[in-house]
Structures are given as structure tokens and as C-alpha cells.
Amino acid sequence: MQSAIHTADRLVIKVGSSLVTNDGRGLDHGALARWAGEIAELKRRGKQVLLVSSGAIAEGCQRLGWAKRPKAVHELQAAAAVGQMGLCEAYEHAFGEHGIRTAQVLLTHEDLADRTRYLNARTTLATLLALGVVPIINENDTVVTAEIRFGDNDTLGALVTNLIEADALLILTDQQGLYTADPRKHPDARFVHEAEAGDPALEEMAGGAGSSVGTGGMLTKVLAARRAARSGASTVIACGREAQVLSRLADGEAIGTQLTAPTTRMAARKQWMADHLQLAGTLTVDEGAARALRERGTSLLPVGVTRVDGRFLRGDVVACVDDNGAEVARGLANYGSEEARLIMRRPTRDIEGILGYLVEPELIHRDNMVSL
């Protein structure tokens, strides 16, 4: 088996509450320092890393002197707001020891369902990665209620994996990986080394709906793997307390459970564009742009566009057609149709002068486009 972490250039790592807060005893600064050191090493090897970290509520309860996790959602939200400060402070310090900057990114599932916000989040995260910053991502607990009750950052990890088309999702937890049944209750459960992400048998092993969903547990991890596979990413579930866990995985050691994605990233992207999206408009592109899109899969710049048809907003899916009306590519527009009409045929450097702002230099970025 080829390790998905070994081959991944872009990696999302999710660390669960139990690990981050030492089973609720307050932030485990030693563990944070270890992960930061290992992530620094991964970055030296050329990998881009995003960290999805839970622990805000547990840390908030600790800071507020609450011995028990409250039940009321507004108290949980208050605890998360207090604890998130501690979480960020701790990560900033831990990564600072290695000269690495961190950024706090708080997201909700709804942010990622809305196409404009999706594009904004994607661009921001891509910019942070290009700057060498490690984004520290958590749920925006102050404004969500369902997720806070279910404690489900596994799903958020998968959504972020889809969002930035990471090659792999690594879920660090308090078990070695997935067993055929909960090892706390079934000591004879067998370890699952590898399986295909999305295999329904995995959901049975993880406890089935109802029994473990309240605490997240393994079910949300198995479902997260299924979701990550939609953008072609494989998932590894491994123990965050294991010594050198990140470096060993990056070296290709087969530790943890690997849930391999059945499709490649490009096939998944094409499928997604084909399945889910209705075309909101058409951009006619000149011969040079058509060739660049077809042959090199480049981004589409406004200068190559000769005509804009339809009414669309930033984030809508549009077709790119050549002079003869043949579709060359389709993708998510960075500008709405009104703006696109104003900036078509113009060089990128003119965009700001024409519109008064620059959202992005491309009309469609190549990461958001499939050539046909």
C-alpha cells in the first residue's frame, strides 16, 4: 500500500478535542509543541499543511473554571469564544518556536455551501499557504448550534479538504485507527489497516448512526473519509499520541488506518462540475485563450474574453466557448457578468482602474476550471 501522507503535497491534519485538551484536563502544550515541530519538518520537505483543531470548548470551560461541560448551547458558545483565544495563543507560540506564522480561520458548514463564500475561503486559504503560513481552522462555534452539539470537526476537516483540493486528510485521534468495533467496548476488535473510503461496511464498524454520533466518535471520521474522497483525497486515521507520528507517516510508514479514495482528484473535479452545477452564462474566448485552455489548462484572464452572455454572479459556473461556439472549458467565475463585460478584452493591470477594486487577476482560476 502506498501511504497517502507520503505522496501528499497538500495535507489537512485534524486533531480532536480529546488529544488537544489531554482528555479535558486543559490544553496539552507538550502535544501542541510536538505537532508543531513535526509540521515544521513536513513543511521543510515541501508539503503544505492546514490544521483543523478542536478544543475551544474544553479549553474555555477550563479557563472559566467550569468543572463540567455545560449542556446549554449559549454556554457552550461562550466557552468556545473564550477557549478559542487560548487555542490560537498556544498554536501561535508552538509554531513561533519554528519561525512559522499561523492564522486563525473560523468557518461554518454554511460558509462552504455558499459559492461566493466558498471561493473567498478558498482564495484566502490558498494565499495563506503560498505565504508559508499554517492556517489553524475551527468551527465558528459562536454562530452555529447543530455542530456544537455533535462536536464534529471531522466533517469540517473533510470540507476543508474538498475546498482546497488537498491530496490527503489525516485525522489524529486517541486510538491507533479504526477497529472492526469500538475497542473500548470490544477488546477483541481487529484493526483495519486499509479499506476503500465510502465502503458502507466501515460505517457499521464505527458504531452505526445513533450510538456514536453524539460524541463524534469513529462514525464521523469514516463519513469524513467518504466526503474527502469526493475530491479525490484519501484519509488516514492515526493516533496523535504516537511518537513522531507525522514524520513516520510522511516517510511512508503504514501506521493507522488508510481509507483510500477510489477516484483521482482530476476525475473527481470533473465529475463535480458535471454533476452539480447549472451553467449561468457563457464567455466567448479568443483563439489564443481557447488554445491555452485546451492545451495547457491555464487560468482564463479577462484579456482573452471577447463576449459575455447571460447573467451570473461571482461563484457561478460558466462555460468558455470558442469562436465557433464549441465549449472549451467550464469553471467558477471570479467576477459577475456585469463586471466581466467591463473588464473583457482588457489586461489584468487595468481591472482595478475599471472596477475600482481587484478581486482576483483571473476571470476563472485554473483550480476552479475543467477543460473539456
Ligand SMILES: Nc1ncnc2c1ncn2[C@@H]1O[C@H](COP(=O)(O)OP(=O)(O)O)[C@@H](O)[C@H]1O
Ligand atoms: N470501530 C471503532 N474503532 C476505533 N474507535 C472507535 C470505534 N467505534 C467507536 N470508537 C470510539 O471513537 C473514539 C474516538 O472518537 P472521539 O472521542 O470523537 O475523538 P476525537 O476527539 O479525536 O474526534 C475512540 O476513543 C473510540 O472509543
Ligand SMILES: N[C@@H](CCC(=O)OP(=O)(O)O)C(=O)O
Ligand atoms: N469546535 C468545537 C468542537 C469540535 C469537536 O469537539 O470536534 P471533535 O474533536 O471532532 O469531537 C471546539 O473547538 O471545541
